[in-house]
Amino acid sequence: MDDWALPGFTEMGSLGEGGFGRVVLARHEESAQVVAIKYLYTRFAADPRRLAEFRYEAQILSRVSGPHIARLHQFVETPQGAAIIMEAVHGISLKEILGRQEKLEPEAALAILKGSLLGLAGAHAAGTVHRDYKPANVLVTREGQSKLVDFGIAVLAGQTGVAAGTPAYMAPEQWSGGIATPATDVYAATCVFFQCVAGHRPYEAERTEVLRTLHEYAPIPFGEVPEPVRDLIARGMAKDVAQRPSGAAEFVAELESSARKAYGDDWERNGWHRLAKGAGVLVALSPLALLGAGTAAAPVIAGGAAATTGGGIALGLKVTAAIAAVTAAAVGTVVVVDADSDDPPPPPTTTLAAMQVEVLTRAERLDGFDFNGKYVRITGLKDKAVEERVNKALMAPVDGWLTSVWSPGNPPEKEPDGDIPHMTTKAEVLRQDDKLLSVVYERSVDTVQLGNHGGYDVLTLVIDLSGGDVISTPDLFDDVDGNAERMLALEERLYASAKPGECLAEPPSEPKRLPARSMSDRYTEDAAVVQAAPAASGMVFHLRAFALGYPMVCNPTTVTVPYDRLLGLLSPRVKKLLGDTPAHRTKETDVGAFTITTPEKWSLRSSATPERSLVTADQCAGAQCAHVLFSDNSRVDPSTPAYEPGKPYHRSTGPRPCLSLGAPGETQGSPVLRVNELRPIGTRKAAYEEWQLTCSGGGVVTQRVWFLPKTRLVVVDEWNTPGLDKILEEARWH
Structure with missing residues (x-):
């Protein structure tokens, strides 16, 4: 009870x-x-x-x-x-005050902020980070004090943890479960202060995914607050932890100086006096x-x-x-904690996911145009400094696109129909493991100001996960870029690997040779004539085919060259990252209705159920192995109901566990459909759905489902399997 x-x-x-x-x-x-x-x-x-x-x-x-x-x-x-x-x-929460008054005078907001910052400073001095500073956790007393409450998700400073907090006030590092520092609390407190003086939160969005993007990348809206406190907002909400005050004590000192300069020596007393006019009645009505x-x-x-x-x-x-x-x-049984204990027990064990790579959405309105596109983000690396470098590199193609088409201060004109230009990106993860991450971005802008078809660009990105370094296309190969003879050898392999229907499958009317520096000479501001990125089944090349004499309609064309055809051209560094043995070579795997080309180390495992698992890990056993499911929807019995399009994949009577998060004891729920479209499996189109499912422990699973009604085949991926889209696109039907 x-x-x-x-x-x-x-x-x-x-x-x-x-x-x-x-x-x-x-x-x-x-x-x-x-x-x-x-x-x-x-x-x-x-x-x-x-x-x-x-x-x-x-x-x-x-x-x-x-x-x-x-x-x-x-x-x-x-x-x-x-x-x-x-x-x-004896008081009421700041949330209740804002619910009645909406906006506070700057001096009143500063007075509340000072008291609660002093509370944070006490926690920071004890080595504790609150992690959930929000209006509901700040109490205002009738004596003119503010107090901090609810340390339910606090951690010791320097600890990592799952992403936790209240989304409207969470610092960028909190979203990825990064290291908790006193500066994390400073960010949240500044967001609340912004809300007090502006009358609304600094960033607002219906979808948590969009809110995360805003906190991580959107400009700080300090122009919406009174001028005397703008510097405080800019400092406290800096995206980079190093640019914020190191903790609440330092921020209090800056607050005192700014408040005294702007509002005089009596600013605090005046602030409480002004607050009392509206909040005094509320305090009198406190519980x-x-x-x-x-x-x-x-x-x-x-x-x-x-x-x-x-x-x-x-x-x-x-x-x-x-x-x-x-x-x-x-x-009879009492456990009492000791306020003077130097060594408190460690925090409770929480299920933490291993490294995860997600494709997320970023949306914002800029000067004269808007952007709504995809980007890639990684979480779960042991070294958080490396994780931060990797994520900065993964966001760079988006940031570069947004500033290269129209430079800041030089906005585009409106379209002839009165609309504004729309910029977007698509992102696909080609390969991911503990050593390497490779991504391809397709970037486009819908506007007649750049021609009838707008602007379009492709950019590959390869990152060494050991240190977060970006590996350029020339560095993927050994003495190819700048060497005409070896560039010709690569060109021959591109032709040999082209499949029917691809541009390179037929010779051009006026053949040309690739320039010796095709990997470094820029065709656009960002992209060279030849770009490459490792995938699961081989090296994927994005080629400006006009350089070989093909028409512009072939720009860019994509060719996947199996690794065994490139062993003499790959750089030693990339060979090591891919694996020094032939284990990265490919093989054909028959999944029933069609055959796919997969890395040689992948294995197909059958079972008594209608599901077969294509295991993608090097060494593992049991249900928690990373895998892709191939499910026969024609096989149905009371314990294995049929998959139903329009719902998440689930073919059992009990709840579906969160295996891909390393949490077999947690179950999936709260489904949200993110994508519903057609995607190719070989020469046929499959109904594709992408679901976001929240696990009982708070983690999120992304479930991708391809369904072919005629063949009754369902393909399910909950592990963000790298290169799977490309593997399915190249499937060969029986």
């Missing part, structure tokens, strides 16, 4: 409920002290992971103290559940006032001997003596 209560306390009313617990106002019967009690729902108390997270929140609270942080009194575990007893703050609690007496702190719980946990005791004594006597 979720209505259990700690003996010795009289509940006075509810302070709120959330997904994992409830908070009540209660009076301790013996001392008459008014406290807030946060109860973990009983159903989660039986979950070791949730209980560990709740216990860790109490450990975090025990590390921090000060007048601007709601104090911890006690953490209790009983056979019925768990609870955190903490200070009851403590309405429930007749009055001003809660300060707790009597007394030292005590270590308490040993029935579970064998020995921790120091430093809480309100009367509360601890009565609770222990009535309940």
Whole structure:
């Protein structure tokens, strides 16, 4: 049951409920002290992971103290559940104030920000990062103070973790589960300050994916706030952690200086005075006032001997003596955290996904045109500095496209129909493993100002994941670019690898030779005549075929050359990244209705079910191997229902596990259809759907499904299998 209560306390009313617990106002019967009690729902108390997270929140609270942080009194575990007893703050949340007033005077917002920053500074001094600073977690008291509450997702500074926080205020590094630093909290606090003075959040979007992009890449909208506080906004919301104040204490010093310069020495007193005009009535209606609690007496702190719980946990005791004594006597099992402990237990174990590569959407309105396109992002690298370099390189083709067509300050004209130009990108991951990532971007702009067909460009990107270095096309090969003889040898391999229907399959009317420096001489600002990128089944070349005498309609043409045809031309570095053995060579795999060309190390595994798994990992066993499913939808029985187009792939009566996130105990849910279109499998078109599924632990699975109704074949990929699109496009039907 979720209505259990700690003996010795009289509940006075509810302070709120959330997904994992409830908070009540209660009076301790013996001392008459008014406290807030946060109860973990009983159903989660039986979950070791949730209980560990709740216990860790109490450990975090025990590390921090000060007048601007709601104090911890006690953490209790009983056979019925768990609870955190903490200070009851006589005030209301900043969220409630903004709900009534929408916008605050700058001095008032600065006063609230200062107090809560001092609370953050106390946490930072104790080595803790809050990670969820938001209006609901800032309480404003009737005495003219702001206090910080709710350390439910806090971590020790320098720790990594899953992406956690409130999306409207999350720093760029939080989205990717990067290292938590005090500067992470500074970013969130600045976003809230922006909301206070601007009347709206700095970035707003209906889709979390778009909101993430805005926080990571959109310009800081400091022009929407009063001029005296623009520098504070610009500093606190800097995308680069290194450009922000290092922590709350440093930011408070900057705030004091800016406020005094802009609003005089009495800025803080004036700020609280102005806030009181609107918020005073609200504070008078706070739960403590309405429930007749009055001003809660300060707790009597007394030292005590270590308490040993029935579970064998020995921790120091430093809480309100009367509360601890009565609770222990009535309940029997009490775990009390020690505010002076130097070594708190580690945070609860959380399922973390391995390296993941995602294709995401970025959308924004710029000066005279808009952009809505795809980009690639990587998460899960052990070295976060390398991960940051890789993601900057992955975003560079988008940023470069947005500034190369129309330079800043030189916007395009409107189209003849009154519309504006529309820019977009497509992104495809060709190959990914622990050593190498390769991507191809198609970039286009819809405008008559660049000709009848607008602008179009292709750019390949190859990244060495060991250090985040970009490998240029010339560096993929050994003495080919600039060497006419070896460039000719590559040209012969391009012709030999062309498939029927491709431009290079037939000789041009006026043949030419590739220039010796085809890989470095630029055809456009960014792209050379020959570009290349490793894929699963070979090296993919994007070629400006006009250089060989073909018509412009062939620009660019794509040719995949198997690796075994390039062994004499590849650079030693790339051979090592691809593998020094012939393991990267390809083979033909018969999946039933058609045959595909896959890396030689991939293996097809059959089972008693209608599903066959094309395992793509080097060495693995069991259901958690990275794989592509080939499912026969004509085979149906009560335990294996048919796949239904328009719904996520699911062919069992029980929930589908989140295997691709390394979380077999979690299940998929909350489906969102992202893409619905036709895509080729060989010479035929398949119905293609792309679903986003949220796992019970909070992670997200991207499920891609190809369905061929006539053959009743379903292809399913939940592992972002590199090069799969290209492999299916080149399938050969029986």
